[in-house]
Amino acid sequence: MARIVAADDDDGTQQFYSMELNSISSVSDSTLGQLLKNVSDVRKLAVGDETPVHESLNRDNDDDLMRTVPFVLSFDNLTYNVSIRQKLTFRDLIPRRKTEDPEIAQTVTPNTKTLLNNISGETRDGEIMAVLGASGSGKSTLIDALANRIAKGSLKGAVKLNGETLQSRTLKVISAYVMQDDLLFPMLTVEETLMFAAEFRLPRSLPKSKKKLRVQALIEQLGIKNAAKTIIGDEGHRGISGGERRRVSIGIDIIHDPILLFLDEPTSGLDSTSAYMVVKVLKRIAQSGSIVIMSIHQPSHRVLGLLNRLIFLSRGHTVFSGSPGSLPRFFAEFGSPIPENENRTEFALDLIRELEGSAGGTRGLVEFNKKWQEMKKESNRQPPLTPPPSPYPNLTLKEAIAASISRGKLVSGGESAAISTATAATTLTVPAFANSIWIEILTLSKRSMLNSRRQPELFGIRLASVVITGFILATVFWRIDNSPKGVQERLGFFAFAMSTMFYTCAEALPVFLQERYIFMRETAYNAYRRSSYVFSHAIVSFPSLIFLSVAFAATTFWAVGLDGGPMGFLFYCLIILASFWSGSSFVTFLSGIVPHVMLGYTIVVAILAYFLLFSGFFINRNRIPDYWIWFHYMSLVKYPYEAVLQNEFSDATKCFVRGVQIFDNTPLGVLPDGMKLRLLDSVSRSLGTTISSSTCLTTGADILTQQGVTQLSKWNCLLITVAFGFFFRALFYFCLLLGSKNKRR
Numbered sequence: 238m239a240r241i242v243a244a245d246d247d248d249g250t251q252q253f254y255s256m257e258l259n260s261i262s263s264v265s266d267s268t269l270g271q272l273l274k275n276v277s278d279v280r281k282l283a284v285g286d287e288t289p290v291h292e293s294l295n296r297d298n299d300d301d302l303m304r305t306v307p308f309v310l311s312f313d314n315l316t317y318n319v320s321i322r323q324k325l326t327f328r329d330l331i332p333r334r335k336t337e338d339p340e341i342a343q344t345v346t347p348n349t350k351t352l353l354n355n356i357s358g359e360t361r362d363g364e365i366m367a368v369l370g371a372s373g374s375g376k377s378t379l380i381d382a383l384a385n386r387i388a389k390g391s392l393k394g395a396v397k398l399n400g401e402t403l404q405s406r407t408l409k410v411i412s413a414y415v416m417q418d419d420l421l422f423p424m425l426t427v428e429e430t431l432m433f434a435a436e437f438r439l440p441r442s443l444p445k446s447k448k449k450l451r452v453q454a455l456i457e458q459l460g461i462k463n464a465a466k467t468i469i470g471d472e473g474h475r476g477i478s479g480g481e482r483r484r485v486s487i488g489i490d491i492i493h494d495p496i497l498l499f500l501d502e503p504t505s506g507l508d509s510t511s512a513y514m515v516v517k518v519l520k521r522i523a524q525s526g527s528i529v530i531m532s533i534h535q536p537s538h539r540v541l542g543l544l545n546r547l548i549f550l551s552r553g554h555t556v557f558s559g560s561p562g563s564l565p566r567f568f569a570e571f572g573s574p575i576p577e578n579e580n581r582t583e584f585a586l587d588l589i590r591e592l593e594g595s596a597g598g599t600r601g602l603v604e605f606n607k608k609w610q611e612m613k614k615e616s617n618r619q620p621p622l623t624p625p626p627s628p629y630p631n632l633t634l635k636e637a638i639a640a641s642i643s644r645g646k647l648v649s650g651g652e653s654a655a656i657s658t659a660t661a662a663t664t665l666t667v668p669a670f671a672n673s674i675w676i677e678i679l680t681l682s683k684r685s686m687l688n689s690r691r692q693p694e695l696f697g698i699r700l701a702s703v704v705i706t707g708f709i710l711a712t713v714f715w716r717i718d719n720s721p722k723g724v725q726e727r728l729g730f731f732a733f734a735m736s737t738m739f740y741t742c743a744e745a746l747p748v749f750l751q752e753r754y755i756f757m758r759e760t761a762y763n764a765y766r767r768s769s770y771v772f773s774h775a776i777v778s779f780p781s782l783i784f785l786s787v788a789f790a791a792t793t794f795w796a797v798g799l800d801g802g803p804m805g806f807l808f809y810c811l812i813i814l815a816s817f818w819s820g821s822s823f824v825t826f827l828s829g830i831v832p833h834v835m836l837g838y839t840i841v842v843a844i845l846a847y848f849l850l851f852s853g854f855f856i857n858r859n860r861i862p863d864y865w866i867w868f869h870y871m872s873l874v875k876y877p878y879e880a881v882l883q884n885e886f887s888d889a890t891k892c893f894v895r896g897v898q899i900f901d902n903t904p905l906g907v908l909p910d911g912m913k914l915r916l917l918d919s920v921s922r923s924l925g926t927t928i929s930s931s932t933c934l935t936t937g938a939d940i941l942t943q944q945g946v947t948q949l950s951k952w953n954c955l956l957i958t959v960a961f962g963f964f965f966r967a968l969f970y971f972c973l974l975l976g977s978k979n980k981r982r
């Protein structure tokens with residue numbers, strides 16, 4: 238069996254590898270293939286399965302092989318530039334003579350800014366690499382670069398794992414990224430939060446009991462057992478502490494036990510003890526076989542003792558790279574020795590800030606770091622720090638990942654495919670998602686409903702607003718008669734009622750805006766599909782729309798005195814439900830575009846006002862100018878409004894204007910009834926027909942014609958309203974697809 242012997246130099250920064258070449262042949266291809274064949278069995282043991290596993294490899298040989306498959310993450314010459322917009326000033330408007338000196342011209346109008354400048358380094362499993370520096374030094378940018386969160390083509394340089402370039406799809410599966418902010422559902426308990434993460438990230442073949450065991454083990458590892466049944470909490474609900482929230486955020490992303498773990502300032506905002514507990518958890522994660530890379534602002538002495546490698550940045554340049562133990566020697570040789578009783582990192586950061594404020598900046602420290610690194614390489618007679626691309630010439634990165642899975646890592650990362658014993662060729666199938674779309678929709682819906690059920694006041698307020706609005710309308714338009722004035726009152730009631738449906742839906746605007754960053758974090762590493770979120774969002778919101786529709790319809794239909802009987806009431810409920818559906822879909826679509834709640838409310842109110850203006854109530858369709866007629870057909874209020882008009886006035890036998898009622902709503906309406914009858918008789922003689930006081934002059938069909946409601950039936954209006962809802966849901970999906978890449982440009 239091949240052995241890798243690690244020896245530390247006096248700085249504790251380098252390791253060298255010596256292999257007994259004559260024993261490499263003992264690790265035959267068939268033995269490796271046999272190991273990979275047992276991936277699923279060993280994974281069962283990792284989650285507590287008691288079923289027997291294959292006994293083909295003895296424990297000693299297996300442990301030796303495990304030690305010979307390390308992971309080394311290296312990054313070389315990472316450079317990242319961004320374009321900066323020029324501020325337009327008054328001087329820019331004045332023509333000036335162009336300078337002939339290209340250097341002067343370049344300094345006068347710079348258009349790019351370098352955030353990373355030839356950053357190189359490496360780390361391996363079992364270690365924590367910390368990136369330090371002042372605000373704006375490039376810490377988070379470097380973490381994003383290593384985690385593939387910068388758009389392809391914008392980042393120069395190479396990031397490799399075991400000497401092989403990491404593909405985006407593979408990196409998503411074997412890695413996790415913990416954001417700086419704690420993005421959690423406030424009304425879920427710690428255990429429920431981690432359990433839902435397990436449902437998303439762990440494979441569908443794993444029983445729920447095994448997922449629960451994984452969650453319980455993770456709770457123990459994170460040290461949050463006492464808070465397992467406590468809700469996360471927010472400003473209005475008391476929950477767990479800040480340090481516990483941070484550990485839960487970490488737990489969500491490591492539920493599948495990733496090989497690579499990236500964290501953006503996990504100790505930010507925490508006190509010294511909480512920060513130490515968080516880094517201590519990260520140390521245990523690293524010792525389990527993971528590579529942990531994090532940015533940190535100013536670690537304490539205890540935290541520094543848990544770190545293995547440090548990279549200090551200053552305005553995108555590396556000013557130090559090495560172990561914490563080499564800091565005193567580095568700065569002593571630079572000419573600024575660290576006092577004995579002072580925190581090493583605090584001294585280094587203070588010195589860097591002082592140099593950044595000087596005339597020459599940190600240029601001297603950057604150049605000294607380069608020379609110091611070269612001197613270390615020249616003085617060290619051992620082989621270079623970076624091991625060969627792979628511990629074995631025939632062991633690819635995918636095979637190394639498969640071997641890592643066999644010892645319990647990456648619970649959902651991949652599955653070893655069929656192994657050809659003749660060629661010992663092993664392929665690692667890396668699934669894009671751990672679960673099918675139906676399981677994702679079910680899990681997302683369950684989580685959303687559980688979170689909403691614990692905040693009943695939100696739906697209660699919305700229901701109360703609908704019922705109160707319906708009550709006010711019912712009392713204002715109480716038992717409308719069939720007179721000409723009643724017709725006008727009906728038209729006003731329908732216009733206000735249908736627009737109310739859409740304005741009420743504006744309350745759904747903050748829902749996605751509050752979940753936006755949770756969604757971006759979870760979909761960035763393929764926890765679930767974006768389409769699953771869209772379907773789940775629609776499914777969860779629909780039941781509440783049914784309650785709201787029935788409540789409003791029952792409050793207003795009989796109180797106002799609308800026509801149609803039971804079937805008319807049923808259609809009235811359906812068109813209100815369709816209005817709620819299309820309105821909520823429209824607001825959901827806008828929430829995927831606008832970044833802020835107040836901006837979203839402003840846009841929603843403005844657009845809904847335009848929809849009402851062009852609905853056909855204020856101005857008849859035949860009177861709308863040709864250049865605005867397109868907005869009439871795009872109006873969401875138009876189709877429900879026309880549908881309820883047809884539902885009310887479709888009875889051809891019902892009369893709304895009889896005899897002398899023809900003079901109502903005219904200046905002649907104030908005349909005595911006797912005078913009206915004589916005028917009616919005179920009109921009859923002039924027209925050569927008989928018009929009595931009981932003669933029907935206007936039916937429901939006439940009213941529909943007068944309002945220009947003649948193009949579509951009420952059922953067609955209902956279908957179009959429903960179709961609008963699906964249309965905006967589809968647009969919402971494309972907004973998520975195009976607008977949530979979660980990568981820097």
